[in-house]
Amino acid sequence: MSPVIAVAVPAELRALFFPSGVEASLGGLGSLRVVDDGVLLGSPPVLAELAGPADVLVTSWPCAPVTGDVLEAAPALRLVAHTGASVKPYVGLDAFARGVRVTQAGAAMARAVGEQALALTLALLHRVNRFDGALRSGVAWAEAKASAPARHELAGSPVGVVGASRTGRAYAELVRALGGVVTVADPYLSASEAAALGVRVADLDTVLRGSRVLALHAPVLPETRRMIGARELALLPDGALLVNTARAALVDGEALLAELESGRLDAAIDVFDEQPLPVDHPLRTLPNVLLTPHEAGGTLEARARGGALVADEIARFLAGEELRHEVTAEQLARLG
Structure with a gap:
C-alpha cells in the first residue's frame, strides 16, 4: 500500500516551498492529503483530522504541535518533516516516545540568513539606517551627514x-570574502574546522572585547540563553555593532535596550522576545537600530530549497535510508 503523506502547509507557503506544485514534488512518494485552503492549522482537531491516516506529516509554522490528541488520531504516523528550522514549537516529546522520527529544513535557510546578516552588517558599518532615518524625518542634508558616527x-x-x-x-564565509577578519566563539569548533573556515577561535569575552561587529548565530540552549547580558555588552568597544538574526533569547533584551538608548552601540535585529514587535516598543524609535520582522531566512530560493530538502528526506525515510537532517529527542529537549 502506498504511504500516506499529509501536507499541513497552507496554500501561500506551499507555493513557496513547492514552486512546481506539491503533487510534482511529493506525489511520487505516496498518496497525498493536502490541507484545504483557509483551514486553520493552528487548531489541534483540524491537524488531527488531516494527519489521521498519515505515515508522514509535513508541517509548517502555522501548525498546532504534533502531540497529545494529534498523535492519538494518527496511529500510523512515522515521520514529521518540518519545512522550517526550529521544531520545538511543533513536536512534543511524546511523539519520540511513540517512535515518530523528526526532520527539518533549517539547512536550506543558512545561505539566506548569512546573506541578510551580511547585509545588516554592511548597513550598520556604513550607517545606512541612520542616514535613511534622518532624511526621512526631515533632518537637513548637511546635518544628517555630520551627525552620523564614523563609518567603516x-x-x-x-x-x-x-x-x-x-x-x-x-x-x-561571506564576511571573509569581503575582507573581514573573523573570530568565532564556539566551544565545539575544533582547531581544524576553524582552519578550514579561515577563522580564528577565542572565548566569548575575548571575541566581545575585540569585535567591531558582533553577529549572533548560536542555538538557544540552557547554556546560551541570555548569554549576552549587561556584563557582556559592556565588553564591546564603544561604537560596536550587534547583528542578531538568530534568536532573541540569546540576549538580555533590557540590557541591550539600555545600551542602545545610551547610543553607545548600534544594532540590527531580526528576532524579538515578543513577536510581532509591539508598535509602541522603544526599539522602533531609536535611530541607531535597524529592524527586520524575523524574515532573514525568507528568500524565494531558501523556501524552494526547504521544500526540496523535505522531499528528499521523505524519500530517504521511505527507502529506509539515513536521514540527513534528523532531530532527536535529546536534541529537542535541549533546545530553547
Missing part, C-alpha cells in the same frame, strides 16, 4: 561570530 569598511574590520552553526558558517 568591512575589509579589515574585526568581526566576532557567536556560534559556528550553519548560518554562522555561511555568514563567516
